[in-house]
Amino acid sequence: MYVPRHLELSEAYTTTLLKEVRAGNLVTFHAQGPAATLVPFYLDEERGVLVTRLVRDNPQVTEHSIGPALVILDEADAYISPQWYVTNEVAPSVPTWDYITVHVRGAMRIDTSLEGAIRAVRELTLRTEPAAVLDAVDEPRLTAMARTIVAVEISLDHVEGKAQMSQDRHPDDVRSLISALEDRGETTLVKYLREVSLPYAEQRLATIARLHETRNGRAEEQAYRVARLH
Template sequence: MYIPKYFEVTDKEEIFAFVESNAFGQLISNVGGKLFSTHMPFLLSDDKTKIIGHLAIQNPQHSDLSGQEVLITLQGPHDYISPSWYASPGVPTWNYQAVHIYGKASVFSSSEKIKSVVDTLTQKYESSFSQPWKPEYKAAMLSALVGVEITISEIQCKYKLSQNRSSQDREQVVTKLNEVGSHELASSMVRNQL
C-alpha cells in the first residue's frame, strides 16, 4: 500500500486496536493463477502473531491456500472530502483508515479448533446485544467449514485523515463530515490529530 509519511501509523498498540475494531475484511490469495478475495471476519491471536478465521468448505479459496503468502485488508470509516471544505485550495479526495496484513497461510480442519473460532467470533459480535445468542451447532454445520490461520509477516497501517492540511482545514473537514453524517470518520480525525 502506498503510504506517504504523514499518513503512516507505526504505533503497534494503535494498529492492533484498529484491527480488533475493524476485523471484517478481505482475504486475498491466488486460486488457480488468479487473484481471489473472500470478505470475512477475522480474529487476532492473543499474542498478536496470527490472524484466524474460517471459510465455507465449498469456497475454492481454501484449496490452494496452505503455504501461500496472502494479503488481508481491513478498512475503517471513510468518506469523500470536498475541496470546498478547505480554506486554501485543494483537490477532491477521500479520507480513510486501512490496515494491510501480509502473512503465510495455513488451513486446518480440526472440528474443535473450528468450533473455538466460530464460538469466539460469535461471542465477540453477540456481546453488544441485550440478549446474546448462545452458540449451538450441529457437527454437520462445523464440518462445512475449514479454518484459516495466517502467520503475520508484515503489517502496514494508513490513516489518511487530512494530516497534510492546515489545522483550520482539518477542523472544517471534521465539521462538514459531521454535517453529512460521517460521525465515525470525524471522530477518528479528532482522536488522531486535532
C-alpha cells in the same frame, strides 16, 4: 501498501484496531491469479494470528496458494468534497477519499478439522454477541454448520497501518472537514482528524512559516552585504 511516514498509523492504534472483530478482505494468490473474500476476523493474541472461516468449497481453500496471504482491514472511510475546504475559493481542489486501514501479510494455514471450525465459529460469535446467542444453537446444528466451513489463520508476519486523513491540508481545512464529517455521523474519522490530523497540520504550518522567516532573513542579510560592497 505505499505508506508515507506522516501517514503511518501508530503501533498502539494499529494494535487496537486489530483487536476489534471486523470484516476484511482476505486476498490470496493462485495459479489462475488473485482471489479475495470478505470475511470477519478476530485476533488470537496468544498465538499471533488473525482467524476467520471460509466455506470448504471456496477456491481459496481448494486451490494451492502461492506466497503469503494479504488481509485488508478498513476501519473507516469517507468521500471528501473540495467544497468543504475553507481554502477552496483561493486554491480550488478536487474530491478525494479519507480512510484508515491496516494491511496484514503472512502465511495462511487452513485447519480442516471439525474442532477448528467450531472453535472459529464460537470465538467469532462470543466476541460479537452475548453468550446466550451461541447457547441458543443446539450442538447438532452447530456441528452441521461447522462441517461446511474451515478455520483459516493468517500469521502477523508484516503489519502496516495507514491513515490518509487530510494531514497535509491547511489547519482551517481540517477544522472544516471535522464539522462536515460530524454532520454526517463519521465519528471514527472525526476523532482521528481532531486528535491526529489537526495537530499535525498545525505543526506543519508552523514549520513552513519558520522556514519562510529563515529564508527571508537570509535574503535580507545577503542584500545588505551586497549593498555594502557597492
